[in-house]
Amino acid sequence: MQVTQVAAEGLVRQFKVVVPAAEIEERVTTRLEDLKGRVRMPGFRPGKVPLGLLKKQYGKGVLGEVVEQALEEGAKKAIGEHGLKPALRPKIEITAFDEGKDLEFAMRVELLPDVPEVDMKAIAIVRPVATVDETVLRQALERLARSRQKFQAPAEPRPARSGDRVTIDYEGTIDGRPFEGGSGKDLAVVLGAGGLIPGFEDQLAGVVPGERRTIEVTFPESWGEASLRGKTARFEVEVKAVEEPLPVVVDDALAKELGFDDLPALEKALAERIEADFKAASRQKAKRKLLDHLAATYRFPVPEGMVDIEFRTIWQQVEREMQERGLTFESEGKSKEELEAEYRAIAERRVRLGLILSDIGTRHEIKVEGPELQQAVIAQAQRFPGQERQVLEYYRTNAAALEALRAPIFEDKVVDFILQLAQVTDRKVSPEELMREDEEEEPAAAGSAPASAG
Numbered sequence: 001m002q003v004t005q006v007a008a009e010g011l012v013r014q015f016k017v018v019v020p021a022a023e024i025e026e027r028v029t030t031r032l033e034d035l036k037g038r039v040r041m042p043g044f045r046p047g048k049v050p051l052g053l054l055k056k057q058y059g060k061g062v063l064g065e066v067v068e069q070a071l072e073e074g075a076k077k078a079i080g081e082h083g084l085k086p087a088l089r090p091k092i093e094i095t096a097f098d099e100g101k102d103l104e105f106a107m108r109v110e111l112l113p114d115v116p117e118v119d120m121k122a123i124a125i126v127r128p129v130a131t132v133d134e135t136v137l138r139q140a141l142e143r144l145a146r147s148r149q150k151f152q153a154p155a156e157p158r159p160a161r162s163g164d165r166v167t168i169d170y171e172g173t174i175d176g177r178p179f180e181g182g183s184g185k186d187l188a189v190v191l192g193a194g195g196l197i198p199g200f201e202d203q204l205a206g207v208v209p210g211e212r213r214t215i216e217v218t219f220p221e222s223w224g225e226a227s228l229r230g231k232t233a234r235f236e237v238e239v240k241a242v243e244e245p246l247p248v249v250v251d252d253a254l255a256k257e258l259g260f261d262d263l264p265a266l267e268k269a270l271a272e273r274i275e276a277d278f279k280a281a282s283r284q285k286a287k288r289k290l291l292d293h294l295a296a297t298y299r300f301p302v303p304e305g306m307v308d309i310e311f312r313t314i315w316q317q318v319e320r321e322m323q324e325r326g327l328t329f330e331s332e333g334k335s336k337e338e339l340e341a342e343y344r345a346i347a348e349r350r351v352r353l354g355l356i357l358s359d360i361g362t363r364h365e366i367k368v369e370g371p372e373l374q375q376a377v378i379a380q381a382q383r384f385p386g387q388e389r390q391v392l393e394y395y396r397t398n399a400a401a402l403e404a405l406r407a408p409i410f411e412d413k414v415v416d417f418i419l420q421l422a423q424v425t426d427r428k429v430s431p432e433e434l435m436r437e438d439e440e441e442e443p444a445a446a447g448s449a450p451a452s453a454g
Helices: 021-036 051-081 134-147 252-257 263-297 304-324 336-363 370-382 388-397 399-421 431-435
Strands: 002-009 012-019 091-096 103-110 124-129 165-174 177-190 212-218 232-245 423-428
Touching (some): 002 051, 012 051, 021 051, 051 103, 124 263, 134 263, 177 232, 252 263, 263 399, 263 431, 304 336, 336 399, 370 399
Parallel strands (some): 124 423
Antiparallel strands (some): 002 012, 012 103, 091 103, 165 177, 165 232, 212 232
16 A cells, blocks of 8 residues: 655645555455455355355455455545644545556645744733622512512502503414414413514503403514514404502511521522522633733644534534524625634634634543443433433433533533633623623534544
8 A cells, every 4th residue: 555645735634545466456355355254155165165156146345345445544544644633534545546557546635724823921811700789689688579469459440551460361363373382362461561463462551350462463583483573463352351560579578488597598599599590691701811911922824624614513503593583694694605704713713613623632630430421321311301311311322412411511621720820810890791692693613623632
């Protein structure tokens, strides 16, 4: 077997591999001799089947196996002799082959780049933090109480107004025909809450129990069900009850209703949960700033094949979301080519960050331990009550799915390791600023790191 490098450009290496016809023939004969002792054919004793007959019967299949094996060995030889670190599986194309002739094939290998070592101690990050003070806790308690708002009929019947809860039966039609999901009974609507089709609640203002009213609304273009977008619907509504809200009270009764002994116990649990949310948001923003720094500071070529894979994953999600939301390239104000270029840049960023984090993890022997991965699997199983056993079996038998759980754990461990060494300064901000989502927030690198990373 002869391996010759024919091109080297950037991260790409190309080879020509030739396997002599005699070597192919020898491998085929060896394989057939191996079969000879195991194959049974009528009229012949075990091990006495003529080689020519075996070749006639099994020759094509054996030749296919031999060629496949030669391709694998040629790829390994090229990679091993040249000390290459492939980013993906090599691309192999047979360029010449016929029975009794040399096997020739071309191989294209895309390499992992040399990733510059990151000076983690030189990284400076400002981390936003917020505290759980009395105001924050009081507002949270009031929101919690409002979420369990109680209503009762007014002492004297009156027309419905904003804030009231109106219970209705309704039958909807479009162009005179009923449509799926357009009818229902005992629907409770809080006027002003914005929970229904735009304009529906407004037309319930002033109704009284027992009243029948016709309501017409147009489904917005962003409506979840695509078949209803832009359609005008007519609803025949019967009002069954009008109730007014009772005062929102934060007291022991609310706490007991939520399963706590008293109000102080509820306050303690709620404060702990808010504090955990604040810490998670603070860490996420510090992580984003760290990744932005790494992406801007460490620039190097990345394998196009890895970018292609990442881009296809992103683009499939973009197309699916656009379809679900009824969006078009025109409505987004950009051409398909412009959006593809933007998301390809995101894909390249993710791949580059994945390689950087992988390199840091490898250099510092950061690994995802078995118990960590097991805990992630259990957490996934808990998301599907009643199907835990099937979920656990799925991850036990699906290496790719298990790797998909490993990647974000590894990424978070590396990020935490960097933040421990970096110069991190806390800056106090309001809870609103801390919890505000950053524009164009997008996952950074999980899934892009090579499989060997952690």
